Amino acid sequence: MKILHYWRAIWGIIWRECWRFVTQRERFVSALVRPLVWLFIFAAGFRSALGLAISPPYETYILYEAYIVPGLCSMIQLFNGMQSSLSMVYDREMGSMRILLTCPLPRWFLLLSKLLAGTAVSILQVYVFLGIAWCYDIRPPVQGYGWILPALVLSGLMLGALGLLLSSFIKQLENFAGVMNFVIFPMFFMSTALYPLWKIKESSALLHRLAQYNPFSQAVELIRFALYGQFNQHAFVYTLVAFIVFMTLAIFGYNPSKGMMIRKGGAG
Amino acid sequence: MSQALRQTNCKEIALSIEDLSFSYSDKKALDQVSFDIQSGECTVLLGPNGAGKSTLFALITRLYDARSGRIELCGFDIKQQTSKALARLGVVFQQSTLDMDLTVMQNLSYHAALHGIGGKLAKQRIQEELERLNMYDRRQEKVRQLNGGHRRRVEIARALLHKPSLLLLDEPTVGLDVPSRQDIVEHVHRLAKDENIAVLWATHLIDEIYPDDRVIILHKGQVKATGTVDDVLQQTATSSIKDAFYALTQGVQA
DSSP states (O other): OHHHHHHHHHHHHHHHHHHHHHHOHHHHHHHHHHHHHIIIIIHHHHTTTOOOOOOTTOSSOOOHHHHHHHHHHHHHHHHHHHHHHHHHHHHHHHTHHHHHHTSSSOHHHHHHHHHHHHHHHHHHHHHHHHHHHHHTTOOOOHHHHHHHHHHHHHHHHHHHHHHHHHHHHOOSGGGHHHHIIIIIHHHHHTSTTTSOHHHHHHHOHHHHHHHHHOHHHHHHHHHHHHHTTOOOHHHHHHHHHHHHHHHHHHHHHTOTTTSHHHHTOOOO | OOHHHHHHHHHHEEEEEEEEEEEETTEEEEEEEEEEEETTOEEEEEOOTTSSHHHHHHHHTTSSOOSEEEEEETTEETTTSHHHHHTTEEEEOSSOOSOTTSBHHHHHHHHHHHTTOOHHHHHHHHHHHHHHTTOGGGTTSBGGGSOHHHHHHHHHHHHHTTOOSEEEEESTTTTOOHHHHHHHHHHHHHHHHHHOOEEEEEESOGGGOOTTOEEEEEETTEEEEEEEHHHHHHHHTOSSHHHHHHHHTTTOOO
16 A cells, blocks of 8 residues: 555654654753743843834734744744754764665655654744743734644745755765854844844845845744734745745755765765 | 566566666766676675775665666666665665664664554564564664664664565675674575575675675676676686685785
8 A cells, every 4th residue: 555655654754753852852952942042031132122113913012022932933943944954964974864765755755754754843842932932921812823833834844945955965964064154044134033124124225135035034924924813925925935946956956866966976 | 568577577586787887977986787686696796995886786776876777676677666676675784874862673663664564564574573683682772772783683674674575785794793794694695595585795805705605796897707606716717706806806905
């Protein structure tokens, strides 16, 4: 039964990823500490420096802490996406990626399963983070916690696909530091995670343009609107298209005849 | 080729390689390599470092794609019918590919899931293969706690879970002590006979060859000799595989 085979394989891959995450306690804690530092320290200090006008999806004045929460949810997913890309490079060096790629299923399906597994882990982290934020009195409408789930799946897939794409281009682990500097930081700071678009426009038209076209901004907005029970169609389409583009390129990168694996040379 | 004929073929030719060539940008790694491997036979692929053994394995496992030539597993073309071909293949890579933080059982269950084997059947196969290698009692231990020889045994058990027709081993005994090496060499030779599996064993250790093995000597990407041990000795007019190997690789250290 072919469908049963697919089903077992996808659960096997998701189970392995989640199990690895749970057993690596340091990874779990550090994944949570990062957004919490931003929330408790940065946002608290920044609150008075930044005045926020009422803009959708918010209907009243909100505290800076409340504004920053969707951005931090995306940040969790961004780091997680890059971290699974790190684990891909590591896996490939350790060879378990080879075991995955030699199993008798289409490569796109294996990569997509790997991506879903990473997304599942990131969603787990986001909900724990939102739980802590709730205790800190950041309480979006209850139904927002449900609406946010499909948004998190899409944004997690998009950021994971970006990581996957990068992993097919990175040959060695050391280069991951470069990814931090050249991908994670610019994507995060050049987005609507920390400040709204109109605020960026006040200081630089170029930055505003860059932030607007940054797929990470769109993922943030998708989550922000979902958390307040609204659907941001533009952000949804943008994130979806970005996911499809990144995923296609990643599959290309892992294609045995066309991709980067050969150009990088060496069988080991 | 009809399905029935393919099935019959697998009883005889498990791996067929025809005119296989491969280059890394400007460096030719394999040059018109051709050979067949029969079921129930243990074939030793002998070659110095850099002979093209790992490239050949990467092509058979379809990590890379050959631009010219043909690879068939049990009659299934690796490019056209990838899934069917890969389903018949078990691999032990040179570097360990086990997950160190998972137990032996978890590692094997993961592999079973990837091959679509679930539930009772997976448990039964895992037990069978581990018992055969005297590793069943250690199934709940994390791989990190096992020594090199035992990790290799787990990898061999894993490669056999889905009952492949062809078992590829890429220098599986590198870094192991003598008793562990002997254990593995004996086990794999027994497997070929008892289970009628075709084995392709890459090595540069001449003492791992048994008298009734077939031998392929690969040097600078070319097949220099192929056949039974006796055939190769005759072809090279030498009295030992060691001498034959040196003669064919022009004194390159094994």
